[in-house]
Amino acid sequence: MLDKAFDPASLEARLYAAAEASGAFNADPARAARPFTIVIPPPNVTGSLHIGHALNNTLQDVLVRYRRMQGRDALWMPGTDHAGIATQMVVERLIGTEGQTRKGLGREAFLQRIWEWKAESGGTITRQLRRLGASLDWPRERFTMDEGLSKAVIEVFVRLHKEGLIYRDTRLVNWDPVFQTAISDLEVESREQKGHIWTLRYPVEGEPGRFIEVATTRPETMLGDMAVAVHPKDARFADLVGKRAILPLTGRLIPIVADEYSDPEKGTGAVKITPAHDFNDYGVGRRHELPMPSVLDAEARIWLEDIAAELRAVDGVADPQFVRGLAGQDRFVARKAILAELERLELLVGAEPHSNMVPHGDRSGVPIEPRLTLQWYCDAATLAKPAIEAVETGKTEFVPKQWENTFFAWMRDIQPWCISRQLWWGHRIPCWYGPEGSLFVERDEAAAMAAARQKFGRDVELTRDEDVLDTWFSSALWPFSTLGWPESTAELKKHYPTDVLVTGFDIIFFWVARMMMMGIHFMGEVPFKHVVIHGLVRDEKGAKMSKSKGNVLDPLELIDANGADAVRFTLCALASPGRDIKLSKQRMEGYRAFATKLWNAARFCEMNGIAAQPGWDPATAQTPLARWILDGANAATVEAGVALDAFRFDEYAAALYRFTWNSFCDWFLEFAKPVLNGPDGPEKDEVKGAAQHVLGVILRLLHPVMPFVTEELWTQLSYGGEASLIRAAWPDAAPVQRAEAARAELDGVVRLISEVRAVRAEVNVAPSIKTRLLVQGASPETMARAGRWIDAIQRLARVTEIETLEGAAPSGVVQAVIGEATFMLPLADVIDLGAERARLLKARGVAAQEIAKIEKKFGNAEFMAKAKEEVIEENRDRLESFTAEIARLDAALARIAN
RNA sequence: GGGCGCGUAGCUCAGCGGUAGAGCACUGCCUUCACACGGCAGGGGCCACAGGUUCAAUCCCUGUCGCGCCCACCA
Numbered sequence: 022m023l024d025k026a027f028d029p030a031s032l033e034a035r036l037y038a039a040a041e042a043s044g045a046f047n048a049d050p051a052r053a054a055r056p057f058t059i060v061i062p063p064p065n066v067t068g069s070l071h072i073g074h075a076l077n078n079t080l081q082d083v084l085v086r087y088r089r090m091q092g093r094d095a096l097w098m099p100g101t102d103h104a105g106i107a108t109q110m111v112v113e114r115l116i117g118t119e120g121q122t123r124k125g126l127g128r129e130a131f132l133q134r135i136w137e138w139k140a141e142s143g144g145t146i147t148r149q150l151r152r153l154g155a156s157l158d159w160p161r162e163r164f165t166m167d168e169g170l171s172k173a174v175i176e177v178f179v180r181l182h183k184e185g186l187i188y189r190d191t192r193l194v195n196w197d198p199v200f201q202t203a204i205s206d207l208e209v210e211s212r213e214q215k216g217h218i219w220t221l222r223y224p225v226e227g228e229p230g231r232f233i234e235v236a237t238t239r240p241e242t243m244l245g246d247m248a249v250a251v252h253p254k255d256a257r258f259a260d261l262v263g264k265r266a267i268l269p270l271t272g273r274l275i276p277i278v279a280d281e282y283s284d285p286e287k288g289t290g291a292v293k294i295t296p297a298h299d300f301n302d303y304g305v306g307r308r309h310e311l312p313m314p315s316v317l318d319a320e321a322r323i324w325l326e327d328i329a330a331e332l333r334a335v336d337g338v339a340d341p342q343f344v345r346g347l348a349g350q351d352r353f354v355a356r357k358a359i360l361a362e363l364e365r366l367e368l369l370v371g372a373e374p375h376s377n378m379v380p381h382g383d384r385s386g387v388p389i390e391p392r393l394t395l396q397w398y399c400d401a402a403t404l405a406k407p408a409i410e411a412v413e414t415g416k417t418e419f420v421p422k423q424w425e426n427t428f429f430a431w432m433r434d435i436q437p438w439c440i441s442r443q444l445w446w447g448h449r450i451p452c453w454y455g456p457e458g459s460l461f462v463e464r465d466e467a468a469a470m471a472a473a474r475q476k477f478g479r480d481v482e483l484t485r486d487e488d489v490l491d492t493w494f495s496s497a498l499w500p501f502s503t504l505g506w507p508e509s510t511a512e513l514k515k516h517y518p519t520d521v522l523v524t525g526f527d528i529i530f531f532w533v534a535r536m537m538m539m540g541i542h543f544m545g546e547v548p549f550k551h552v553v554i555h556g557l558v559r560d561e562k563g564a565k566m567s568k569s570k571g572n573v574l575d576p577l578e579l580i581d582a583n584g585a586d587a588v589r590f591t592l593c594a595l596a597s598p599g600r601d602i603k604l605s606k607q608r609m610e611g612y613r614a615f616a617t618k619l620w621n622a623a624r625f626c627e628m629n630g631i632a633a634q635p636g637w638d639p640a641t642a643q644t645p646l647a648r649w650i651l652d653g654a655n656a657a658t659v660e661a662g663v664a665l666d667a668f669r670f671d672e673y674a675a676a677l678y679r680f681t682w683n684s685f686c687d688w689f690l691e692f693a694k695p696v697l698n699g700p701d702g703p704e705k706d707e708v709k710g711a712a713q714h715v716l717g718v719i720l721r722l723l724h725p726v727m728p729f730v731t732e733e734l735w736t737q738l739s740y741g742g743e744a745s746l747i748r749a750a751w752p753d754a755a756p757v758q759r760a761e762a763a764r765a766e767l768d769g770v771v772r773l774i775s776e777v778r779a780v781r782a783e784v785n786v787a788p789s790i791k792t793r794l795l796v797q798g799a800s801p802e803t804m805a806r807a808g809r810w811i812d813a814i815q816r817l818a819r820v821t822e823i824e825t826l827e828g829a830a831p832s833g834v835v836q837a838v839i840g841e842a843t844f845m846l847p848l849a850d851v852i853d854l855g856a857e858r859a860r861l862l863k864a865r866g867v868a869a870q871e872i873a874k875i876e877k878k879f880g881n882a883e884f885m886a887k888a889k890e891e892v893i894e895e896n897r898d899r900l901e902s903f904t905a906e907i908a909r910l911d912a913a914l915a916r917i918a919n
Numbered sequence: 920g921g922g923c924g925c926g927u928a929g930c931u932c933a934g935c936g937g938u939a940g941a942g943c944a945c946u947g948c949c950u951u952c953a954c955a956c957g958g959c960a961g962g963g964g965c966c967a968c969a970g971g972u973u974c975a976a977u978c979c980c981u982g983u984c985g986c987g988c989c990c991a992c993c994a
Contacts, residue, residue: 026954026956211993214993218993237994283994284994292994424923427989430923434990557988595932597933599925603930603932611943612942621957622954626953671932675942686954690953782947783961785947788948788949816951874938881975887975888974
């Protein structure tokens with residue numbers, strides 16, 4: 022027997038463990054079935070499940086469970102990402118509490134610590150995914166630093182290098198002074214910062230007393246200034262072009278150059294050029310062949326070695342002691358000192374508040390510094406071309422399609438991808454350096470040695486590149502590296518390309534685009550056919566969830582409070598395409614109630630001896646009630662399938678909610694009650710048969726989104742014998758015989774009951790009062806139908822008997838006008854005649870309004886001439902029925918007046 | 920500066936050429952033998968604004984206003 026109360030917490034762990042152990046989640050390459058494949062966006066191994074993961078993985082699980090039930094060999098590939106910077110940061114902080122530093126520990130010991138830490142805490146998120154109910158193929162779980170995946174990374178690097186698509190280059194990169202590594206453009210985020218804009222004067226060489234004024238927000242970089250640029254057409258500076266300015270602080274003579282980069286509208290119209298510390302200035306520096314000394318070190322402190330030779334006493338500029346004193350100072354400390362010094366020299370002529378967007382490291386949160394360094398790059402532009410084409414030709418489709426524009430915009434203007442990181446945690450770059458600047462990019466050290474021996478004709482000493490690869494480099498290979506590439510495995514053959522990738526828009530560039538590039542390049546085919554992009558989960562007010570705001574909803578707590586099924590259902594129901602999700606607790610409570618409703622409906626069935634009848638054939642159904650609910654179940658099956666095929670998780674959830682609650686529970690089970698309470702016989706058998714059949718359909722249709730409660734009910738009501746619902750067959754939507762007649766019959770009864778209930782409620786008739794139902798003007802069919810459903814009508818509309826009214830209506834009736842008939846409830850003693858009149862007048866008003874609208878249309882010659890025939894016909898029908906209704910309402914009103 | 924999206928019932932959102940919908944919230948009635956995490960009934964909307972196209976516009980087009988996001992930009 023089912024428990025009286027539904028308690029999700031008591032089922033979930035047990036059901037999940039059993040399902041996982043049974044192997045029901047596992048794909049089988051040996052099976053002939055058509056594959057269905059999703060690779061999980063690997064969460065950071067450092068991570069714990071947040072609400073965004075819950076959404077992302079719920080949607081994937083719904084798709085996987087749906088396709089699995091359709092008989093596909095479903096593979097949902099699990100795994101985690103080593104998350105270079107994030108993980109290294111966490112462990113550095115950890116050893117910091119022990120008074121240790123990364124450098125103090127040394128590379129090997131530090132990496133050892135990370136592995137130990139991963140062994141301890143790395144399983145958190147996968148345990149949490151299990152709590153969510155994610156049906157991942159756990160034995161295949163991978164980690165981006167696994168041996169196999171590392172092999173794939175090396176292979177890709179070596180091959181791309183041989184193809185010239187990976188190369189080294191010295192250029193300006195985004196440098197994170199906290200982590201002391203290069204980062205890619207994508208890891209930089211602009212943040213608005215309030216600061217100042219200062220106007221400085223640089224003396225002009227040979228013209229004592231003359232200055233050129235420059236405006237800057239970054240005075241601390243002035244030690245690296247190598248020119249002042251003005252616009253070629255700017256008359257104000259025309260005579261200065263070709264002359265030189267004297268850099269205060271060092272006395273360096275720097276050319277005043279004409280360059281279109283300079284914007285006469287901005288600042289003073291003259292801009293100082295610091296080629297080694299600004300991306301725009303770098304371009305100017307290249308054009309004018311300026312030297313590019315660096316004046317900041319890896320930690321963004323003033324660094325003087327590149328300019329040490331200049332530091333001697335010069336008249337009219339700063340004391341070299343002052344400049345030397347800046348060495349090793351943080352850039353923002355140095356800024357203040359420099360400004361003070363310039364003020365002393367009377368070269369600071371303006372300071373205005375100014376706010377601008379400053380690039381910050383997305384992990385460290387500090388302003389990044391452009392820095393001139395030698396790094397490894399990947400030729401993304403070349404790899405992007407076929408990826409763009411794949412989306413243009415529809416080989417890969419984004420859902421919603423809108424996101425393709427975002428993808429194109431970025432891919433068509435893609436910059437070289439800086440893939441080296443000056444970190445320790447990650448895939449070490451497979452490059453060995455030998456004498457005379459030689460380098461060997463090979464699969465391992467032995468191969469590098471061999472190559473070196475060949476080149477030099479002897480053994481030489483090699484040192485391996487210290488750097489590691491960008492985390493996203495290994496993620497980019499995920500759809501094929503997890504399937505065993507570069508080996509040619511059965512899994513790879515069967516499951517690549519994958520079917521769907523489900524992810525948030527925030528990593529389209531980081532991840533989706535790069536998987537497209539690598540997948541096409543190495544596999545010759547796109548990595549996935551559909552990219553489903555979902556929104557961000559926000560709090561109830563629409564604010565982004567963040568720890569600092571304290572508005573974070575922990576999915577585990579939500580699961581504890583409402584059950585995993587309710588959490589999953591809520592996320593699905595709210596996942597409208599192209600929209601962020603504002604998560605509402607109340608909404609979730611509503612869906613928890615839905616799970617309870619389902620439980621209780623099943624319990625009702627069980628109590629009435631409605632149990633699974635495996636051989637029961639819906640085609641044998643004779644009664645309209647059975648046919649009606651079977652037809653409804655088919656419609657729901659079709660709706661659910663259409664919605665899921667189109668990745669409309671919201672419509673899928675809504676369709677099932679409606680059918681289960683409104684059709685099955687509110688009407689079908691209520692109609693079934695009189696039959697179930699009545700004598701045994703074929704009618705009762707058929708109601709029971711239909712009930713168990715439809716409940717079975719509901720359980721199967723709901724399983725992808727509510728795997729726990731459906732599984733429990735499936736088992737307890739013996740639907741699958743011993744077999745789990747996980748691999749039960751998705752329902753067929755075979756049309757029901759004479760469904761239309763069944764719909765006409767039952768919809769008519771529903772209408773009658775609803776109308777009678779409504780009029781009773783509106784004139785405040787207590788439910789305890791039962792009444793006769795007098796009918797006037799009803800067709801024989803209507804009367805016959807009312808007779809057939811008398812039991813249900815009595816029960817649900819609080820009616821005693823139904824009679825045709827002979828002669829005049831009694832006084833004091835409440836009346837409901839339905840179709841051709843008027844139904845009267847003789848309630849003279851209990852009703853409020855005034856309320857009844859108001860009610861009838863209101864109904865009349867509504868009908869009259871509709872009539873006026875239609876008549877207006879009919880009075881419009883152009884409408885009659887140009888509107889579609891079926892639209893006119895439809896309006897004609899409506900006009901007719903409203904007109905008839907008014908007549909009957911008038912008759913009803915007249916009766917009251919008597 | 921460039922681009923994208925969104926303004927529909929109190930809230931969160933579907934709908935997107937011809938009767939304006941859902942869930943929750945709200946109001947009233949009901950502890951009726953699955954369920955009060957329930958049942959029944961009900962109130963509530965110039966579909967942001969202004970033009971245009973159309974026989975017909977919440978829906979298509981243009982513009983305005985408001986909100987959000989992405990990209991670029993340290994003078």
